[in-house]
Amino acid sequence: MAPLLQLKHVVKRFGGLLATNDVSFDVEEGEVVFIIGPNGAGKTTLFNLISGYVTADSGEILYRGHNIVGLKPYQTTRLGIGRTFQIVKPLPSLTVRENVMLGSFLHAHSRAEAGRKADEVLAFLGLDKRADQLASGLPLAQRKMLEVARALATGAKLLLLDEVMAGLNPTESAEVVTLLRKLKDFGVTAVGGVEHIMRVVMALASRVVVMDQGGKLAEGSPQAVVHDPRVVEAYLGSKYQKGGAPT
């Protein structure tokens, strides 16, 4: 079966800056893939390219075999590509449920149906108790969950999670991990972007793609990548070289 998502030699320049330098990799359905790279490595640009906020200068991005380069973000969403942002932006004047309904409205035929679907997603993510609270009142971790809920509610089959762990303490991160595990059962393929390899990544990811300055540095299983000398040199520093465990 063809991979769900395929990037083939994708290039993107912003003026003189080469933000995405000939990046190619595949994502199979049901996988959990993490894209690793510090700020500026090009993760967000990659997410923008896939979801359509930015158009590739050259190369192909195939979703279910169809080239989606040039599509607008609302078009990729309608195809099943969901996306969360690094800086979460819930609609503060709407309740949690209403925020999620924004997503479920995409395929629902009535407000009632949208509400039901939203409740389903909220229950799945453990946010159902806060359904009637204003989104502005949520703490950061819940707001991130809300973003994910909203994206799921659109019926996304491929979920792009940009820096979903950023700003979370270990307890909250653990919740996210549990969520990511559940996604697989929900039929959703997840691609996450994180700044550095963490224990979570090691545990969850079926595959990892390491980026450096816009280009793909390495790819493979987390175990393999962590021992790749190029990666070690670029990112992991002395802790790893001394054989220490990742944090």
Next chain:
Amino acid sequence: MAALQAILNGVLVGGIYALIAMGMALVFGVMRLVNFAHGAFLMVGMYAAYFGYTLFKINPYWGFGLVGAALFILGMAVYWLLVRRVMGQSDFLQILLTEGIALCLVGGAQLLFTGDYRSISLPLADRTATWGPLNFNVAYVVSFVIAVLAVTSMYLYMKYTEMGRAIRGVAQNRGVAPLMGIRVQWISGISFAFGVACAGAAGALLLPIFYVNPTIGSPYNLKSFVIVVLGGMGSVEGAALGGLILGVTEGLTAYYWSDSYTQVVDFVLFLAVLLLRPQGLFGKKAP
């Protein structure tokens, strides 16, 4: 030859436009705020000059500086009491606020001075000089000269004084400025006050030439928008050049077509630039 005359008049008027627009460009450059009350402040300056002349016999050309100073203080007050509170909020609210301020100013003027058209007659204004085939209305020329001097001094001030550098610093990078010890709010207030002062002082320059009435400001509001967009939002030099371009374009429109179409041309030009070349003729960033 008559076309040349039209161009000349356009240049003269354009110098004054440059002064007006420069104020708006400054405010936008530093605060990212489009001051919809800009024209209203021009009107206030015009009335101030009017009463300065009729009550205290202060010639608006000498009183130019006084009017500028008075409007500077007014601008500071308006910033401190009102505008400061919407900085950092949505464009929506900021624009509505300045629109509200404009209405207060225009409405206040209507209340205090009624809608009557008033004018002063300086002996200077009745004189015309000739240079070859071209005629100069002396008042226009004097206004032009003073406006150019004002614009140039502002430009030099921005470039060479510490305050000027601080202002440009905030305009270039509002986020970084505090790290360099610049008090952004203070600079915003000063810039706003400067902007208002430009408008008001320009009003003093217009008094010998035009009638004053509470609604006199709104066409200048529009012209400032056009000029600032033409010159590239936030670019003070651009506003100066844009002023001249608009002045000449209007002059030619009045000559070849009709006087009443100059406003239409203003708007069409405005839309055309916004849609076709949003960074303006000289601007760097696209909106």
Next chain:
Amino acid sequence: MSRSGLVSSAIFFGLLLSLPLWLKDAYLQQIVFRIVIFAILGMAWNLVGGYAGQLSLGHVAYFGIGAYSVALFHEAFDWNPWLGTLAGVVLACLAALLIGSLTFRLRGPYFVLSTIAAAEILRLLALNLSFTHGAIGMIAPGFFEEPNGDRKTYYAALPLLGVAFALTAWTHRSRFGYYLRAIRENEDTAMAVGINPAVEKLKALLFSAALVAAAGALYAGVFQFIGPDSVLAIDLSVQMALIAMLGGAATVWGPIVGAVVLTVAAEGLKAYLERAHLFFYGLLLVVVVLFLPGGLVSIVKQRWFRRTAARAQAA
């Protein structure tokens, strides 16, 4: 709609429908008529400015199109004002498509300025073109024959108010309304959930323009004399925004509350200060923006939400 909402609407429209029976004073009737028109205008603007968050200060363009259509088609082709109104609505929608597709490409102050520009271009055209008779203005035919022409026109205005109200109430609860609000908050986020902002904004503008044009046509039929300064002045655009903001943007009752408060206050003010209403509008606008951006309705809503949140916390 919620039960309390239905009850309030029933009472409200009942009052309006029965008005000529219990309010005999002609002066007061005129004020109510003006409130009705302003409420229609406020609700129409609210779709674009309140729900979608697009600060259009050029809505008067559609008002003018409606008004001038009635006058022009009557003068040129001897059309009755009903047909003229229909033509006005169609023309306004076409104008909305054109203006919207151009202006919605712009953001922030550029968008606002471009809407002002569009309306002012129309005003200047009306002022300068010969067939609109320039500053002299035009005469428009009344909708009904005397006697009781005014009362009949009032009854003609009420269905329009009903349409505006129903449209707003529907928008508020529908996917369309949620989508508009998403666009207002953040267009990028809106696109992330599958919304095409350009299309939704245009839809809102079309509804809005149609309502405003119909109101303009009504105005022409009642006052029977229109000119560039009465039906195409930017003041009216600002007033529409003020009505919606004062009462509460993106709410169903907000514009109605705003229309009532503004009209009554302006009338009351006229008794003391003849020329003060422009200043008064400015002052209101400043006060609303600084201290009550959610409008008068928000005072009620805040209390309701505090109670609900308290209940949720306790649960």
